[in-house]
Amino acid sequence: MIQVLLCPARGQLALRRNIMNKTILLAAAVLLIGAMPASSARISSVSGKPEIQSSAAAGWKAAGKGDKLHSNARIRCGKSSRAEIITDNGHRIKVWPRSEVALEKIDGAETRMQLFAGRIRSMVKKLRGTNKFEVKTPVAVCSVRGTDFSVELDKNATKVEVYEGQVAAHEEMTGSEVMVNAGQYTSIEANQPPAEPKAMPEGAGEQAPALTPEEAAREESKREVFQEISKDEVLARAADEIKLAEFQNGKALIDASGHRVRLEEYIVRSQANEFKYVVLNTRDEFADDPANPGNGHFNFGKIVFTFNDTLPEDLTQATKNMFYSEGATKPSLYLTDVLSVMSNTVDQVNDVATGGNMFPDNTYQPKCYTLGFGSYEFSVNNQPWWRYSDRNSNGRLDNGEITYYNIATGNAYNFSTDFTYDSTLGQYYYLDSNGNKVYFSEFSQPSGGDALHFYNKNNYSATQWISTDDYIINDEGKILSVSDIQGLSADELKVKAYESNFERVYAASVFEGRKIDLVFSAKLLIDSGMLGLPDPNNLGQ
Amino acid sequence: MMAGVFVACGVLPAGAAVKVTPVANLSILGGQYWMSESVPSSFGGNADLFFSPVLNFSPNIALLPIYSGSYRGTKSVRDLVGGGTLTQESQDHGISLKLVNKMKGNMKLKASAGYKLEYLKETKEEAWGQGLFDYTRMGFGVELEKHWKKTNGRAGMDYYTMNYPHYQSLVTEGQFETSMDTTTYSEISAQAGTNVLNYTGMALFLEYARQMSPKVMGVIRYDVSMKNFVDQKTVQHSGAFSSELRRDLSHALSMGVNLTTPRVVLSFSDAVQFYDSNQNTFDTAKPQFIANNYDYFQNGIAPAITFKLGSVDEPVKLSLLWDISWRMYTERLAQDAETDYKSDKISQLINTMGMSITYPLASALSAKLALNYSDSSSNMRYEKNYKYNYYTFNYFLGINWEL
Numbered sequence: 001m002i003q004v005l006l007c008p009a010r011g012q013l014a015l016r017r018n019i020m021n022k023t024i025l026l027a028a029a030v031l032l033i034g035a036m037p038a039s040s041a042r043i044s045s046v047s048g049k050p051e052i053q054s055s056a057a058a059g060w061k062a063a064g065k066g067d068k069l070h071s072n073a074r075i076r077c078g079k080s081s082r083a084e085i086i087t088d089n090g091h092r093i094k095v096w097p098r099s100e101v102a103l104e105k106i107d108g109a110e111t112r113m114q115l116f117a118g119r120i121r122s123m124v125k126k127l128r129g130t131n132k133f134e135v136k137t138p139v140a141v142c143s144v145r146g147t148d149f150s151v152e153l154d155k156n157a158t159k160v161e162v163y164e165g166q167v168a169a170h171e172e173m174t175g176s177e178v179m180v181n182a183g184q185y186t187s188i189e190a191n192q193p194p195a196e197p198k199a200m201p202e203g204a205g206e207q208a209p210a211l212t213p214e215e216a217a218r219e220e221s222k223r224e225v226f227q228e229i230s231k232d233e234v235l236a237r238a239a240d241e242i243k244l245a246e247f248q249n250g251k252a253l254i255d256a257s258g259h260r261v262r263l264e265e266y267i268v269r270s271q272a273n274e275f276k277y278v279v280l281n282t283r284d285e286f287a288d289d290p291a292n293p294g295n296g297h298f299n300f301g302k303i304v305f306t307f308n309d310t311l312p313e314d315l316t317q318a319t320k321n322m323f324y325s326e327g328a329t330k331p332s333l334y335l336t337d338v339l340s341v342m343s344n345t346v347d348q349v350n351d352v353a354t355g356g357n358m359f360p361d362n363t364y365q366p367k368c369y370t371l372g373f374g375s376y377e378f379s380v381n382n383q384p385w386w387r388y389s390d391r392n393s394n395g396r397l398d399n400g401e402i403t404y405y406n407i408a409t410g411n412a413y414n415f416s417t418d419f420t421y422d423s424t425l426g427q428y429y430y431l432d433s434n435g436n437k438v439y440f441s442e443f444s445q446p447s448g449g450d451a452l453h454f455y456n457k458n459n460y461s462a463t464q465w466i467s468t469d470d471y472i473i474n475d476e477g478k479i480l481s482v483s484d485i486q487g488l489s490a491d492e493l494k495v496k497a498y499e500s501n502f503e504r505v506y507a508a509s510v511f512e513g514r515k516i517d518l519v520f521s522a523k524l525l526i527d528s529g530m531l532g533l534p535d536p537n538n539l540g541q
Numbered sequence: 542m543m544a545g546v547f548v549a550c551g552v553l554p555a556g557a558a559v560k561v562t563p564v565a566n567l568s569i570l571g572g573q574y575w576m577s578e579s580v581p582s583s584f585g586g587n588a589d590l591f592f593s594p595v596l597n598f599s600p601n602i603a604l605l606p607i608y609s610g611s612y613r614g615t616k617s618v619r620d621l622v623g624g625g626t627l628t629q630e631s632q633d634h635g636i637s638l639k640l641v642n643k644m645k646g647n648m649k650l651k652a653s654a655g656y657k658l659e660y661l662k663e664t665k666e667e668a669w670g671q672g673l674f675d676y677t678r679m680g681f682g683v684e685l686e687k688h689w690k691k692t693n694g695r696a697g698m699d700y701y702t703m704n705y706p707h708y709q710s711l712v713t714e715g716q717f718e719t720s721m722d723t724t725t726y727s728e729i730s731a732q733a734g735t736n737v738l739n740y741t742g743m744a745l746f747l748e749y750a751r752q753m754s755p756k757v758m759g760v761i762r763y764d765v766s767m768k769n770f771v772d773q774k775t776v777q778h779s780g781a782f783s784s785e786l787r788r789d790l791s792h793a794l795s796m797g798v799n800l801t802t803p804r805v806v807l808s809f810s811d812a813v814q815f816y817d818s819n820q821n822t823f824d825t826a827k828p829q830f831i832a833n834n835y836d837y838f839q840n841g842i843a844p845a846i847t848f849k850l851g852s853v854d855e856p857v858k859l860s861l862l863w864d865i866s867w868r869m870y871t872e873r874l875a876q877d878a879e880t881d882y883k884s885d886k887i888s889q890l891i892n893t894m895g896m897s898i899t900y901p902l903a904s905a906l907s908a909k910l911a912l913n914y915s916d917s918s919s920n921m922r923y924e925k926n927y928k929y930n931y932y933t934f935n936y937f938l939g940i941n942w943e944l
Contacts, residue, residue, distance in 0.1 A: 221603065221605065225564050228609075229607075244927070246674075266729040343720060498880050
């Protein structure tokens, strides 16, 4: 048998001399260690199905975690098996797949193994005194101290790799010796001096030698796959940011029925004294069917604001006092005309207000000014349904200033002859074909008294009616409830309203089943009074 | 088919013996999600899968066909949650092909091409494949990697296209054009694009990793990415669109260090990002023009620690993480609750903490429990469209299998 003796490194010898020159107490401790009883090892982990043989006479049996191993035990690992052994004095030995090793001697002073096939990696605790740690192969014996190294038997060659510390390799037949430093390897063949140590290939770091070539290939493959997936996650994150920016800008939300609503709003300054607010909605509840326009997929609103004078570049200077202005001085800039159109691309509801002016609360000692219009017309599909005219030019709605129209005849309704007055309810009504009373004005809260969903309907006749459903909802389509706003002050209510969306749904006898369904987010409309806020004190009563 | 292309191009050795190394990972987790002032989500499941039969044509040439997919039935606190709890379900599927060629001098040249689609269902009527924010992405990239004894360097470039097939600008919808008065339509549609979310992107990166000691690894990485929107025009001071297209540029520098011992893995990273866009916005509600609305600076630090308990080879892993990131929009003004603009710019601080336990069940199979909490605070008080101040919590419980 050829032997390669790996000796303690020079530094370690020097250290040993120093130790010998130290105190008697330390020498006694060394003696005590040398007198320790024979110890054993145990299997600390297994993967696959490694086997152990407790002695040459015993048969092979499956190895399990915690199994005790004594001198002369053997362990073998098949193609996909691994095992790790820890000796009582802390040495760790990893047995690779397709390997077989015998623990020839395990005691407190000496650990000696015989490698028959494959590869083992040894992480050796620092040895004391004359303690030994040896790995034999058919062509070599590796004897080390305090280091991390592996020994691999491939046919008749023994390969030694050192990951930590330093190893002196001695080949007995030729008497040659080489020093193998950390990060180097050497190869020893029968009857030849050990090869001059070489640096291990780059990439064969501390971790790499712990893996079989197959495992290393798999780890490398995983790394490449993870890099691709990591790259994908970064790009997906960027896509998320794009989506969230649309939400931040309020361009996508969900309506009261849980349907997707898309919203685009525009401000256009078409004339020096005028600006337009345009809101576009699409709703995926309904299919986009060009052959069936007005089916609810597309809705839009347009409001044209015309002022008495040229608008400043900063529109907020014009809009902040557009409807109400505090102070004794009449604002220099005020609205004169408002034109509003809401449409589902087929039907439309129009509001036209003209002759706007700011009216003081007190003619002689004004404290504030409020906008009033000289005339107003509400029309549906281009037919007027009612008009208002400020005949006494006081900027307020007084009795006799509203006229309702019969769209079948074009004539004004005469409430005293066309309707009956119910003095109990203070409401006008007509009788339908079944003789039931149909009141001119209906109001209800269809989603329950707690929900901010208000239904209004004006019944002019069985063939002339129009209704609105008004919702206050958040961006997730939840209808706000009374409890959400009860107890709020008017200012707090306004804040709540600014955080909400308003959805108005028009239905009318002339729409033939179609609806106009618009969701607004614009504060402009709330401030304008076009979208009125409920009085929290009157809710839920 | 693409492998055939590589063979035809002479990249792969024709007729070489191919060794297949399958790599896969499957994770199935169920859990719930809470966000401040909202009811908890119902119990939902998440699943992630990737699979790659890595084809090793030689020790130096490998081809990786990769499938990766996921399903999200519930959210994580790490998702961008400010938009509320809108996302009901999502799924994505990606396929890519990556060629790795090891060259002399411990260099690797890599080329990849891929396609991905993502479906999101956010409302009742959005069936799979009909979500507003569904997207597809196609791209290709190259990378060079060099390994030295204790260091590793990577540099790469990717080009890709993002396509949102269901998201078009409303103003260019024909229905509005034909039903609105001509003057108004022409006023609002002037220069308006149609496919306003679509963009092409280019991403470049440089990465340098160094083994500072047997247990300590440091990594520094610089990313620069560009997005060129193909149909989104910038908004002018008047609120109208200009003829200029939106362009975004992002710079990110991240540094990290890992300490790995047999029982503890400790990591710390710091990432700094500057995002620059030429896009402005016009708030019609005020109305208010905001220049460079998307520009921001962000810094995030993330310490984490993992303890390996029990068996050395199959330990129980207990991980704790903390991630705190601060974002400052450089131009976007904060608003109060009444929507009035303040002079301060929007800043947001997001604090995320998490804990997970991974318990090995069998070879390659483990059980996982994760608990995560996150909160956000900001000087932005107007939150109708997007939440800037919130807290959120989620838990996941499930299994992970790795091949």
